[in-house]
Amino acid sequence: MAASIPPAQYDPFPADPLPDDPEEDEVQIATGAPLWAVLLHDMLTRPTGFPAPARFAALMLIDGALVLLTLLxxxxxxxxxxxxxxxxxxxxxxxxxMAAVFTLCLTGLYWRCWRFLSFGDCIMLSTAVAGSMAAAWGLCLIVSAKIRAVPLDVIGFALLHSALLLVAMIGARTIRRGLREFARAHIVPRGERHNILLLGELDWIRSLLEMLRADRTNSFHVVGALTFDGRDTRLQVAGVPVLGAPDKLSQITEALAAKGLKPESLVIRGDTTMPRRAFSRLVKLADQCDLTVAHARDLQRTKEGEPRIEIKHFELADLLGRPEVSLQRNVVERLIRGRRILVTGAGGTIGGELVRQIATFKPSAIVLLDHCEFNLYSIEMQVRDLFPDILCHPELCSIRERGSLDDVFRRREPEIVFHAAALKHVPIVECNPCEGAHTNVLGTRNVADAVCAHGALAMVQVSTDKAVNPVGVMGATKRLGELYCQALDLIGQCDPESPRFMTVRFGNVLGSSGSLVPLFQQQMAAGKPLTVTHPDMKRYFMTVAEAVQLILQSSARAMEAKIDRGTIFVLDMGEPIRIVDIARRMIRLAGLRPDIDVPIQFVGLRPGEKLYEELFDTTEEQLRSSIPGVIEASPCPVPLEKLVKAFADLSHLIAERDEEGVQDLMKELLRAPAQSTWARTLRELTREIDLVGKAANE
Known part of the structure; x- marks a missing residue:
C-alpha cells in the first residue's frame, strides 16, 4: 500500500530519481516472526536508510550484471x-x-514500480531491452572491425542474446517480488479468514484478486468466482475457479461448504449498474444461501483488523425489486411551466421532494407553506441555492387556520395546489384523534375551500393506502379528506371552469421521516436489534422520488386528458413486501447477517395498525388507466352537503376535545359510501345535460 506522505515532507519535484518501488507504509510484524523473514523483507523492500542515488545505482548494477552474464x-x-x-x-x-544499461536508464525503466508486475510492464520491459540492445550492438559495430565484418552473424547473435536477457530481467523482477511476498506472508499476523465469492466480469475479478493478494493484511479469502452468463465455468482466474452463474448459487454454496470453504459474502463490483429487479433477485438468492451481499468498494477493515463492510447509505430503491416509475416530463412541464404553484407541508419529506422536482419545470413562482419554522427555512434555503432563478415565497402558516390560509391564497394567487401537509404517524394520531382530525380533515377542507374561493385551477391531495378500509384514526382522517375532495371534484362536472380536485394514493415511502427504513438504520448503527411489529405484516413500498413522480404525472395527465372527475390515482406497486423481509434485506445490504450479527425482535401490532394494507376500498371500482404505472379507482362518494354539515359538527367536537365523539362521527361518515349512489346519479345528470346542450346547438 502506498504511503501517505506528511505535508511538511512532500516535495513535488524530488531531486533524486525515483527507485524501483515507492516508499510504502510500515508493515505490521507479527509477534514471534522469524528473523530471516524480517531481514529478507526489509532487504527487498525499499530501505529508507540508503539515499536514492545509491539505490538507483544498485538497480543499474544488477541489470548491468545480467547483461554481462547473459552476453558471456x-x-x-x-x-x-x-x-x-x-x-x-x-x-x-x-x-x-555499460552502453546497454545507459540506454535502459534513458527509457525510464528505473522509474517504474515492479512490485506489481503485469503484462503491460513486460511489454515495456521488452521495448526497453530491444532499444538498449539495438544501441549497444550498434556501438559495437562501430568500435569493432571484427564484428562489423560479419553483420549477418551479428543479427542472429543479437536476437538470441536479447531474448535471453529479457527472460533474465523478467525473471529477476519476478523472483524479487515472489521472495518479498513470501517473506511478508511470514511476518504479517494472520487473523481469521473470511471466505467470499466474487461476481462480475473476469477482468474485474482478476484485478480485485491482485489487489487483495497484494495487501497481506486483508482477511478475505476468495474461494470462487461467478460470472453473469456462466459461460466460463471450469476455468480459473489467477488460481481461483469460476464456478458458474448466480442462478446456481445454492448448489455452488453447498459444494463449497462440503469442502470446508463455505462463503460468507457475495461481492459484486461497486460501480456496476445492475437493474433493480436483477439486484433484488440476487439479494433473495443470497438470503436463501445465508450470504451477505457487498460491493467491492465497501470491503473495509476496522482498526482491530476485523473485516467489516461498513453500514452505508445504499439506494433504497434496491429493496423494491421492480422497475422504477419513469416521469413523462413533457406532460408535467405543460402543467407546471410558467404557473404559480403552492405546496402545503413543503418542509416534509414528500412536500420537499415535490418542491425540488417542481422547480425543475420552471414555474413562475413557488409558495412554500409549512407550520414548522425550521422545515420551512430548510426547504427555502434549498430552493434558493439549487434554483436561484425561481421566485420563492415561504409562508409560515398552519392549514388549520382558515383565516391565515385564505390570506396566503389572496396574496399569492396560486394556480396549482399540491396538498402534502398531514399528520401521518399512526400511533401518535391514534393517541391524539382530535389533533389528527383537525389537521387531516378540517385542514384539508380549509385548503380545498381556499382553492374554490380564490380561483385556483386544481388541487392535488396526497393520500395513503391507510385510508383504504381504515381501522385506525389516521387512516380514517385521510379517507375523509379524500371524500371531501372527491365530492368537490364531482360537483364541478356541470361547470367545466370549476377547479379539479385529484387524489393520489400510494403506500409506504422508503426513507421518509419517521418511517421504518431510517429507524432500522438508526438501530443498526447503534448496535440494537431491529424491531418489527409482526412476522406476517406486509406493506406496499415506493421511493420518495416515485411518490412525487406519481403525484406530478397523474395530476398532469388528469388535467390534460380530462379524466373522469372524482378518480383516485394509485401507483401500481406490485406485490406487498413483508416488513421482516425488508429488515433482513437491509441487514444483508449492510454486510451483516440477520439473527447473528443483528437480531430481529417482534414487538406486536400497535394501535391503529393492520397486518395487510389495501390499495382500493371495498366500495371502489378498480379501472385500467392510460397513465403508465398507475391504476385508477372510481369512487362511491358521500354527497358534499352531508360532508359540509358533518365537518361543522366535527369542528365543534374538536373544540370541545371530545375524542370519543370525534371517532364516532368519523366512523359514521365512513359507513356512508357503502350505500351512496350520489356519484352515479350525478354522472347521469351530467350526461343528460350534455345531450340537451348538444341537441340545442344542433
Missing part, C-alpha cells in the same frame, strides 16, 4: 567470429554492458 553465456555457448571478437577484447563486454 551466449559467447561461450556459440563459437564464431562474434564470440571471438568479445573473447579477444574483454573490455568490449564491459563497454557493451
Amino acid at each position: 553465456l551466449v559467447v561461450l555457448a556459440i563459437p564464431g567470429p562474434v564470440s571471438a571478437a568479445f573473447l579477444d577484447r574483454p573490455s568490449l563486454m564491459l563497454f557493451f554492458s
